[in-house]
Amino acid sequence: MDEDLLCSLYGTACPPAPARRIAVGKLSFELVEGNLRGLRVGGVEVIRAVQYLVRDSGWGTMIPQIVDLSVSENASVAEVRYKARCSSPDGARLDYEASIVATGNSLDFSVTACALDDLKTNRLGFCVLHPAALAGAGLTVEHGDGRVERACFPDLIEPSQPFTDIAEMIHEQDGITVICRLSGDSFEMEDQRNWSDASYKTYVRPLAKPWPYVVPAGSVDRQSVSIAVAGQADCPAxxxxxxxxxxxxxxxxxxPRIGLVLTPEDARAMAIHRAAFSDLGVQDLLLSLAAHRGEGLAELAAFAHGVNDLPQRRTLECVIPGGEDPHAELRDVAAQVADAGLKLDAIAVYPAPDLMSTPPGSAWPPCPALADVYAAARAAFPGLPVGGGTFAYFTELNRKHPPLGSVDFVSHATCPIVHAADDLSVMQSLEAIPAILRSGRAIIGDKPYRLGPVTIAMRHNPYGAAAKANPEGARIPMADEDPRQDGAFAAAWTIGYAAMTGAARLDTLTFGALTGPRGVIGEGGRRPVFEAVKALAALAGxxxxxxxxxxxxxxxxxxxxxxxxxxxxxxxxxxxxxxxxxxxxxxxxxxxxxxxxxxxxxx
Structure with missing residues (x-):
């Protein structure tokens, strides 16, 4: 594929990571950057991925440098062997040797790792991904103490770990029995659909243990994943x-109504892009104000100058400090809104302590009661509808439900590159959207549901200090800028996302921003995603x-x-x-x- 075509599709001349298909008997999989994905039996995907991962202290993935890769295949066995080195942001190194051995009915993936320096990490070891399509299917779990639990893959999305202390998992799928055995450490499962990953992830080292933690120099870690399959697929490939x-x-x-986020910078640029914005035809504007970071009158005045004469519904998305007196904080915001002359149709309020994720088992940070925050918003903005939920992703809504009697609408965002950023994983994230919205409806009932902003790139990182800078324009998780925003990929993903929202009865679906790294307009003008959002906006209502x-x-x-x-x-x-x-x-x-x-x- 030539560079021009790559750029038109992906926004970058860097091609997708190569995938090598390996097949032996009825078993097949793809080898991508040393990890396994798409384990199939007769064409039926039974395991989405088996990955050996090293996470840094901000949950970023340390990219391994692979050497001495060898692959051998014959009619009865396939073997993959390689060596790899990971380096943390502070330069600490970890070397490991990996081996994958597959037959027609089994696969073993084993790794021996040695820390060359004291390595600070949040996670070191295997992740096994089961496809999200297994929702509601039976699952037998053998625990580390030998206890056997017969259960199901969660249907509605679980906010916390559905299974802990896992030694073995067995499920049946399309006439195939799949046995997955884990060894070398303590494993547990999380429902990755929380983050719009289309999988259930079984990973090493429980979150209840402290993180980050240090792997001492010279220490050796051995882990393995063994998968056995029996039976034939009931459905043809x-x-x-x-x-x-x-x-x-x-x-x-x-x-639903289709919307865009506007930052103060977007509002200031509105005069330049007024004709394009009018052509876009969206119905909603989400005006984003970081009051907790000192934004105030100047930014609100920029909003007023840029949007007051527009017909779109205007909602102020306001993050407040979330101290002891939310009434005082919101009175200050309301006074600044009045001084700026900004005309609003609604306000959504989020206290800053809730911007950071609180994993299951962790202590919640001090924060005013949400009912008090929303009451303060009503007092400061009388007559305006008040929204709540989370500034972040469905995960955080799932873990902390808003008091529904205190809000007029509920919202949350999604981002497909929290855990993985390769092209296939991002497109597969669309499979998780119906489950997110069904689970969201189970939480909020009939309240108006405003979804977004929805972008590939991450505008906010609840799991670290900030979204990752991406100056080289790579496909990396948690990036604040993604090259595919400039390509046809983002347009297809956007239309696909809207297609997956059918049964949710959304009030509003907000896609990205007007300009900037998550905008529909880039440095070269209208991006392909502009036409996608325009097509959706034309169907609103x-x-x-x-x-x-x-x-x-x-x-x-x-x-x-x-x-x-x-x-x-x-x-x-x-x-x-x-x-x-x-x-x-x-x-x-x-x-x-x-x-x-x-x-x-x-x-």
Whole structure:
């Protein structure tokens, strides 16, 4: 793939990490940067990934430098061996040797690691990812003390670890029995759908233990993951070359309002981009004010100058210090809003102590009661709807529910690169969105649900000091800027995201910002994602129907207002069948299905 095409698709000339497919008997997987993903039996994915990871003290992943990689395959066995070195941000080093041995019905992944220096880390060792599609499926867990627990993969998203002290997990899937054995340390599971990862993650070292911790120089760590499979897949493996069929389903309400976040810098740039903004056609503006960092009158005046004459609904998203007197804090904000002459339609308030994640088992930081915060907002902004929830991600909403009687609407954001940032993981994150919204509805009931901002890049890091700077434009987790925002990838992901929100009855869906690293407008003008947001904004308020896909990993559809938009989620050309017609979609492209009446007949 030439550099121009790479840039048009991914916003960078750096190609995706190469994946080598390895198959032996009925077992197959891909080897990507030393780790295993997509373990399949007869084409059925039974394990999403097995990864050996070293996390730094800010939960960033230390990228291994791999040497002496060797791969051998024959009809009965495949072997992968390599050496690797990781370095922490302060220069501490860890070397390890890895071995993967696969047969037609088993796989063993083992690692021996040695710290060359005192290494500060939050986690060192294996993560095993089970596909999110296993929600509600039976699971047998053998614990370290020999106790056997028969349970299920969580259906609604679990805020805390559903299983701890795990030695072995057994599940059945499409006629296949999968046994996963873990050794070398204490493992537990978390529901990664909290962060929009499409998986359940079983990882080493319980979060109840202190972190970060130091691995002393000279110490040796040995871990292994052993997987055994039995049985044959009940469903045939799809070859991937057949057309993807879209079908229309039942009525599912209306399309939500579409919004953008505006920072004060965006508001100041509004005059330059006024024509483009008008063409975009969004219905909502989320005005973001960091009052806890000293933002106030100047920033509010910038908002007033930039948006007061616009027709969009304006909500002030305000992070307050969250000290002992939220009434005084919000009176100050209200006075500044009045002095700036800013016209508002609603306010959403978040206390700063809740900006940082509080993992299960950890002590919550001092913070005013949320009911008091929302009462203070009502007193300071009489007559305005008051929103709450979390400035951060669904994880934090799931762990700390707002008092519903005190708010008029609830919101949270999502970000797909908290744990992984490769192209496949980011696109697979779309699979988790229906579970997030269903679990969100279980928390907030019928309250208006405002989702967003939704961006690939991370605008806020609840798990460290800040989102990671990304000056080289790489695909890295927790980055404050992602190169794919400049490519067709982000546009496809955006349409795909909206397609996954069907049953949630969202009030508002907010995508990114106007300008900047998460903006729809970049240094070169309108990004491809601009057209994606524009297409969605044109459907706001329209009657919506469920839209099924025979291969949702490749193509999904969104049906609203008598129109159907199909989007290709892959880097390969896809053919779409809609009724009697065929549509060809280029990589990461979206297009309208012309024969809507024929598609309607497929319901």
């Amino acid at each position: 799809g070859g991937g070359g057949e057309p993807v069929e879209l079908t229309m389903g039942a009525s599912i309400g209306v399309m 329209a009657a919506r129907h469920a839209c099924g896909s025979s291969a949702p990993q490749r193509v999904v559809g969104l049906a609203a207002g008598g129109r159907v938009i199909a989007v290709n989620l892959t880097a390969a050309v896809q053919t779409v069948r809609a009724g009697s017609g065929l549509l060809t979609l280029e990589p990461f492209a979206f297009a309208e299905v012309q024969d809507f009446s024929a598609l309607s007949g497929c319901a």
